[in-house]
């Protein structure tokens with residue numbers, strides 16, 4: 325089957341990335357002071373957990389997103405793990421999250437021996453739906469002295485973990501308001517949402533704590549890395565402590581006061597991160613221009629396009645098309661790969677993965693309708709938009 329809409333899309337994508345073949349989904353660009361800062365870490369010998377770039381990266385990051393505190397860690401996944409511990413999720417608890425996400429979101433819940441409960445997404449944002457969470461809590465929440473319990477499973481519901489999917493802000497204000505009524509802390513998985521705002525505030529700064537990722541495929545990269553942000557000084561201290569093996573500060577004694585983690589971001593990674601952060605505004609500008617062009621073409625061809633939600637400013641980390649049905653989606657992916665365009669299916673829904681098959685869901689009508697029809701298309705910052713990029 326060949327759909328007449330496929331070739332114009334592929335031809336357009338190839339025009340955006342003329343010197344890449346095949347065209348990857350999302351790759352980093354190093355057009356700033358990355359090499360300079362890296363050399364500085366090596367010359368100084370401060371490559372590991374002590375070094376000025378970590379502090380400076382945290383400071384600049386906190387300022388950019390307007391958070392009081394930022395703690396740099398080795399990955400977004402590690403950040404989610406610490407965030408869940410810090411808001412008090414305990415073994416045997418449950419955490420409400422969405423089914424359409426990268427697997428790390430659900431895995432982090434299992435790392436603290438809690439259980440994910442998958443509640444549906446909104447069609448406009450692809451993020452956790454406050455309406456679906458409200459309906460779920462109305463149906464199952466049983467308030468007790470030490471929290472809200474799930475009357476189906478008998479477990480305590482300890483937190484809510486929404487995702488700003490593909491960089492599109494979900495309805496975080498509504499969700500935070502709802503969760504407050506039930507006394508549930510919100511941890512924002514903002515791994516994909518650096519440079520995204522909702523109602524004038526940066527994604528990741530609405531909940532008790534927010535987590536970002538700097539993996540190689542994210543909007544800016546540190547090689548691997550993540551950032552935990554919060555307005556709460558005690559929570560910031562707690563995640564910093566847990567990320568540095570829970571070592572009690574002392575000039576010469578080695579004392580650790582609980583089981584901690586080796587999750588602190590090394591100085592070499594922070595050096596790259598700082599250089600990347602300096603380029604974020606121009607990355608965002610190019611991604612927005614690319615998204616506008618994709619949207620116009622999709623509209624002209626009659627293909628669905630996942631657009632910026634109301635009241636949101638998206639970073640357009642990964643652009644997504646929505647096809648009429650799964651067969652057309654799959655035919656497009658086959659066509660694209662034959663033509664060297666590495667488009668991708670959306671993630672397999674979490675409750676369809678073997679380790680999450682037994683988890684409770686609310687039926688997930690929206691996620692089940694959308695996920696098999698979504699594809700992500702190449703969305704890297706275009707080379708032409710960068711003057712000083714280091715050519716590979």
Ligand SMILES: *Cc1c(COP(=O)(O)O)cnc(C)c1O
Nearest residue numbers: 399400401426428515537538539
């Ligand atoms: C990338 C990502 C993570 C994990 O981040 P890493 O830095 O790769 O560990 C978590 N959640 C979502 C939604 C992501 O996209």
